[in-house]
Amino acid sequence: MRDEATCLLKKGVETLLSLPKDVTIRVLSHYDTDGVTAAAIVCETLYRRGYNFHVTLLKHPFEEELTKMREEGNEFVILLDMGSGQIDMVKEFGCPSLVLDHHHPVSKSTVFDSIVHINSNLVGFDGNYEACGASMSYLFAKTVDENNVDLSPFAVTGAIGDRQHLGGFRGLNKTIFEEAVSTKRLKIEGNRLKVMGKKIVEEITLSVDPYYTSLSGRKGEAEKFLRYLSLEPNKRYSELSLGEKKKLHSALILNLLRNNLQPEVVDTVVQQRYVSDSLPDDLDRFSEVLDACGKSGETGLALAVCLSDGEKYQKAVKVEQSYRELLLEHLKSLEEGELKENRSIQYFFAPKASIGSVLSGIVMNYFPYKGKPVFSLSSKNGNIHVSCRATRALVKQGIDLAAVMRKVASRVDGTGGGHKIAAGGTFKNIKEDELIKIIDEQVVQQRKRT
Structure with missing residues (x-):
């Protein structure tokens, strides 16, 4: 230290x-x-x-x-x-x-x-x-x-x-x-997918992180995908043979690679998993459940699960499942055309800031990579809340989203900050299209300085 x-x-x-x-x-x-x-x-x-x-x-x-x-x-x-x-x-x-x-x-x-x-x-x-x-x-x-x-x-x-x-x-x-x-x-477990213990067709259909374009949120397409691989859709991941798992892993990773994703993101799809005797699930799943509870307004439940109240974990999992389904609805809409693009940014409008922050990260990591940071905007009580995400590659190229948010806040009525790779801000007395234009200009200026 x-x-x-x-x-x-x-x-x-x-x-x-x-x-x-x-x-x-x-x-x-x-x-x-x-x-x-x-x-x-x-x-x-x-x-x-x-x-x-x-x-x-x-x-x-x-x-x-x-x-x-x-x-x-x-x-x-x-x-x-x-x-x-x-x-x-x-x-x-x-x-x-x-x-x-x-x-x-x-x-x-x-x-x-x-x-x-x-x-x-x-x-x-x-x-x-x-x-x-x-x-x-x-x-x-x-x-x-x-x-x-x-x-x-x-x-x-x-x-x-x-x-x-x-x-x-x-x-x-x-x-x-x-x-x-x-x-x-x-304890470190061997390489595997992050799973929920469901049938593999449901694992793929309900997958948000990773998000499989053309498969996530589409049960029929997921079934076709599995049958093409000669895999039984109603089997659970734990029931697959080693050969079947390898076949599934390869096909899912190929789906992601078609979007030109960042290597560090692809590497997390099939990787070692970490478990603890003191926690009710592996750390990847536990993280997802806590995040969903917090962003669903169940902050007390999220904290209770951590503070030795394991009996509430199944309730927390149900909250996470409902939240997952909500995210999938929005992700499908973004995949089908609601994600917009300017000179230097991609952006979309979200119903709530909490949802927008999660969606922006998923879009940045799993949608076709265009080398532009992703911004979500949501309006409430006259304020526009912005969440934005980049990749490590973009940060190496000079992108600093925290600086973008602070710079925008200095030009309009608002506050902003965070990290180079993930940031946010709240802005007042400005229209959405005007704010998007200013954000785009700031990212363009950062690009010019590198």
Whole structure:
């Protein structure tokens, strides 16, 4: 661990442990897989130290949500997977606060009065690929007590949720993954598809990540595909022979390669899977279920599943199935013509920001690759919410979506930020077509500078 991170973590822990046990610790985190697992790690750590906590999982660190914190009279606030872009608002909480984040920070300072600001990018870990909110939270948990190593599967799940496992774990994530394996908190299974335990025709029809163009969401086409391969559609994946599995793997990968997908994406289709005795499913599936619950408004269920309430996992799986079907409806529509294209971007309109953020990632990774980042736009209460995704190849070519969102926010009324590869923003008093034009111009300008 980097020396500065160690010093800052110790400072944050000292502040926490100086508080009496009757203090309720206020915890704020994001509502996606990374945010949920970050919250699970910190809340379990607080519980083990005898502290009560009050946790809220937010869609985004909106100004109105953070403004409420000033009115609560909190004595200590911990922000996870957020906060580095909202330091000015955190300063107004009126109490000691700890920020554990991996998004692009608006300030390089690590201590503001009573705020300890621990951002991965400021302590030697790239927040785009090497560290996520959950892995930063895990560092905090280990600083509180080395025995919290059993929480490492949550940190790895958070990294998977943020797609930081593509191409293999790196940096801090790699260190935590290796620790989880060496301490037998994680086990590595052989290469296979990510499956739900259903018939193989349903596995393909309901597949969202990966999304198989012309097959996902189309049961009839999936049946034809399998019969062409001389595979029985109603068999389960576990019932296939080794030869049948290899035939299926090859055909599905060929389907993806026709879209000129990025190698690190294709490599995740058939790969090793990670399981933990402490979790109810392999980490890829567990990540999907948590993300679906969070983005379906079932944040309490997502956190409860993590905090040792395994009985609720089947309920969470049902939420995920409904969410999966909703995504498939939108993906089919995008595949059939609702995805638009400008000079330097691809874009579409989504009914909700939470759905748009997921769809933009799937479109970027699995739709025919055009070398342009994908933007989703959704309108609510006069605001336009934007989510955008790129690939590692585009980032290497100079694309920085967080910079695009900040630049757009500087030109219109709004806020924006995130990562080079994935970012977002909220904008006011502007029409959708005008905003699309400005975004397109900003990406064109980035292209010209490289």
